[in-house]
Amino acid sequence: MTGASGKIDSYLRRVRAGLRGLPDPEVTDILNELRGHIVERLELASGPPDVAIESVLESFGRAEQIAALYVADNLVSRAESSRTPWTILRSLFYWSTLSIIGFLVFMICLVGYGFGLCFFLAALVKPIHPEGVGLWYRNDPANFSLHVGGFSGTAGQERELLGWWLVPVGCSLGGGTILLTTHFALWSLRRLRHPML
Amino acid sequence: MAADHDAVDKWEVQLRKGCLELAILASLWSGRLYGLELLRILENESDLVISAGTVYPLLSRLRSEDLVDAEWVEADLGHPRKYYRLTPAGRRRAVAMARIWSRFSAKLDGLLRAVLKEER
Numbered sequence: 001m002t003g004a005s006g007k008i009d010s011y012l013r014r015v016r017a018g019l020r021g022l023p024d025p026e027v028t029d030i031l032n033e034l035r036g037h038i039v040e041r042l043e044l045a046s047g048p049p050d051v052a053i054e055s056v057l058e059s060f061g062r063a064e065q066i067a068a069l070y071v072a073d074n075l076v077s078r079a080e081s082s083r084t085p086w087t088i089l090r091s092l093f094y095w096s097t098l099s100i101i102g103f104l105v106f107m108i109c110l111v112g113y114g115f116g117l118c119f120f121l122a123a124l125v126k127p128i129h130p131e132g133v134g135l136w137y138r139n140d141p142a143n144f145s146l147h148v149g150g151f152s153g154t155a156g157q158e159r160e161l162l163g164w165w166l167v168p169v170g171c172s173l174g175g176g177t178i179l180l181t182t183h184f185a186l187w188s189l190r191r192l193r194h195p196m197l
Numbered sequence: 198m199a200a201d202h203d204a205v206d207k208w209e210v211q212l213r214k215g216c217l218e219l220a221i222l223a224s225l226w227s228g229r230l231y232g233l234e235l236l237r238i239l240e241n242e243s244d245l246v247i248s249a250g251t252v253y254p255l256l257s258r259l260r261s262e263d264l265v266d267a268e269w270v271e272a273d274l275g276h277p278r279k280y281y282r283l284t285p286a287g288r289r290r291a292v293a294m295a296r297i298w299s300r301f302s303a304k305l306d307g308l309l310r311a312v313l314k315e316e317r
Contacts (some may be wrong), residue, residue: 030253035276039275
């Protein structure tokens with residue numbers, strides 16, 4: 001059984017490495033359960049343990065894939081329960097390392113949260129620096145521009161469109177964009193988490 | 198022809214994957230089970246042959262959704278086992294899913310009767 005024990009330990013070490021990010025008690029619980037299953041399957045196997053261990057571990061699947069399933073489900077649950085952009089982005093970042101769809105969803109949400117934050121910041125900074133922050137517009141066919149935030153061009157080149165309306169509009173657009181991005185992220189995680197692995 | 202077989206195989210895999218959660222909840226309906234027992238029941242009674250590496254993470258997710266509870270129980274011989282049982286929310290989910298499945302499969306059976314009759 002010594003050879004079998006070594007193989008079990010090595011397999012579980014690989015699972016443990018993939019479970020980074022999960023709380024320690026949860027990792028111990030998962031590893032104990034997997035070890036119990038493998039040992040019981042070995043006890044039931046007809047051949048010598050050192051030979052049977054290969055087929056038992058094979059029937060389990062790749063250690064890295066099992067760990068990824070645990071971590072993905074855990075991150076999805078955490079994202080659903082916390083609903084904070086930071087936790088959601090962390091979950092999406094992990095997903096982005098596993099699949100192209102995950103990467104696309106992560107990028108879309110990064111842009112969504114970025115826009116939301118910009119709108120909010122513009123609304124917050126407007127009362128402090130009223131002349132320097134706004135929705136700037138340049139009606140020049142060769143160099144058209146429309147952007148929210150600080151004014152960086154030469155005076156007279158761009159016109160500010162919203163004035164003090166930037167505060168309510170920025171807050172509403174910022175909140176709305178962050179809310180929509182959160183809904184999209186959670187929807188994607190729920191709908192797509194299984195095909196991702 | 199081989200492409201046809203591949204497509205049907207892929208469809209079957211997706212179909213089985215889709216049924217897995219319902220099959221697990223239904224297996225736990227009569228009482229608590231530990232992982233290996235659950236796998237045997239799925240294999241013998243539902244024809245769902247799945248790897249342990251798929252079932253354990255799924256059980257972990259069902260637990261995080263409060264659909265199942267888990268507890269470690271010392272075995273008389275050997276190592277402790279982690280037993281799973283349905284929570285009240287899990288029982289409600291199982292009933293809701295079973296109703297949908299039953300209604301859907303009854304209607305689909307009606308459609309399939311003609312296909313299978315033709316094939317004979």
